[in-house]
Amino acid sequence: MENLPVEVIGNILSHLESARDVVIASSTCKKWREAWRCHLHTLSFNSCDWPIYHELSSNSLEILITQTIFQTKALRCLTISMDDVHEFSAASVIAWLMYTRDTLRRLHFYVRTPPMFNIIEKCGRQKLEVLALGRNFITRVEPSYQKFPCLKSLSLSFVSISELDLCLLLAACPRLETLSMVSPVIASSDSQASMEISSSSLKEFSVESFGLDKFVLEADLLEHLHLKDCTFEVFELIGKGTLKVLKVDDVSVIHLDIGENADNLEFVDISNFTIMWPKFYHMISKASKLRRLRLWGVVFEDDDEVVDLETISVCFPQLSHLSLSYDLRDGVLNYGLQGLSLLVNVAVLELGWTSINDLFATWVAGLLERCPNLTKLIIYGFVSEVKIHEECQILAKFTEFIIELGRKYMHVKIEFEYE
C-alpha cells in the first residue's frame, strides 16, 4: 500500500463514487486524505446511497454538498441525484458548477431546481462531454454564445423544454452522438402536436414515455433507434440508411418509417407491439446483414398473419440469434413452418410461450429442425401462482417432450426461464 502513488489512491477512491463512502475512507491516513483532496475525479451524491439524505432539509443538504465539493480540486465527474422531496436553490447549484467548471467532464443532475433557473447557462460548456439532467427546466437556449463543443451524450428526463429550444440545443452540440429523452415535457409553438429535430452527428437516439401526433428525426449518421412506451401517429426517421439497431417496445404508432434503406440493420427488437406484417416485412426485408431478430409479445393485426420461417431464412441469411414469442394459432402454425430452407447460422434460439399448449411444443420441435447449427435454446414461460391440476399436467407433458427433444438434439444446450 505504501508503494501506491497518491494519484492511484485517488483513482481507487473515485471508484467508490458515493460521497459518504469516499469521505469516510479518506480519513484512513494522511496519504488518503491528500488523494481525496487533490486526485479524486468522481463524486456522487445519490439519495439511494445514504438514508440520511432523505431526512435532511434541502438547505442542510445544500450546505453538506457545498462543503464536500469545495474540498476537492479535480472533479471530472459529478452526480447529484435526489428524490422528489428536495429542491435546490439556484445559488448553491451555481456555486457547485462554477467551482468545478475547469475540470468537469460529466455532470448528472437529477434534482428539482426553481423554474426560472436555467442550468444550461451555468454549467461549464467548454469541456463537458456528458450531460444528464432530470426534473429541470431549460427555459432559453442562446446558440450564438452557448455552445457545447465537446458534448457527446445528452440525456433529458422529465425536463421541460420548448421544441424550439430543443432544436437550438441540438444545433449547439456539433459532436453529439447520443440523445436520450424520458418523459420530456415539450411545449410546442403550433397546435399541431408535431415535432421535428435534427442532428448531423447523432448516432444513438432513444425516447421513452412520450406522445405526439408526428415526430420527425433527421439524423444522417444514426445507428441506434430506441422507442419505448410511446404513442405516435407518425414516426419518421430521415437518414442515409446507417441504422444498425432498431428497438421498439410497447409503442403505439400507426406509421413507422425508417427510410428506404434498411441495408445496414443488424438487430431488430420489437416487443409489445401490433405488427402489420406486410408493412413490417417491407420495412426490414432488405436487411440482409441482420444478425438478431426479436419479436416478443407481438400481436399481428391480421389474424391470418404469421412469421414464416421460409421468408426469414431467405431474407436474413446471416441471422445468428432468433427470439420469438407470440400467440400461436392452430391454422397458421403449419404455414409458418412450411418450406425447406434452413436457418444455417442461427446459434441461439429463444422461444416464449404466452400459454402453454401442444401448439407451442410442436412449434419448438419445428424450429429446432430448421436450425442445424443451433448451440443454445432458451424457453421462456409464464407460470401462474395458482395452478390447477390440468395446468400441471400440461406442464409435465411439456417437460417430458423437451427432454425427448434434448436427447434428439444433444449438441444443443437447453435452458429455461420461468416467471
Place this chain on the structure above:
Amino acid sequence: MSKTVKDAIETIPTDEINSISLSLVRSEILTKVIEYCKKHNSAQMSDVDLMDWDVEFANVHYTTLFDLVLSANYMNINCLLDLVCGKIADMIKGKTPGEIAKLFDIKDVSTYEEDN
C-alpha cells in the same frame, strides 16, 4: 492495449527494437497482465462471459491487486486499471477507517484532525 508499450513502439525506430524495458513490473504480475490483455483482445467471449471472467480474474489477494494496479498504471492499461481499482473500492466500501487500515496493513495512520 498498453499505452506505454504503444508509445515505446512508436518512438523507437523499428530496426532498433529488440526488447521494451518494463522495469517496474515483476514477472509473475506481467504474466497476469498479459493473460488479461490476451483475453480482452481475443473477442471470443460474449460481453457477459467476459465480465464474469473479469470478476474471477480480480478475485485475488490484495497484495496482488496492488501489484496489478501499479502495473496497469505504469503500463497505462485503462480497462485493467478500472477493473482492479473497482475491486479495491469494493473491499473498502462500508468499512470504518480503522478497519481499512487493518485490512491493508496501513501503518501511517495519523489521528483524524481538521475539517470534514
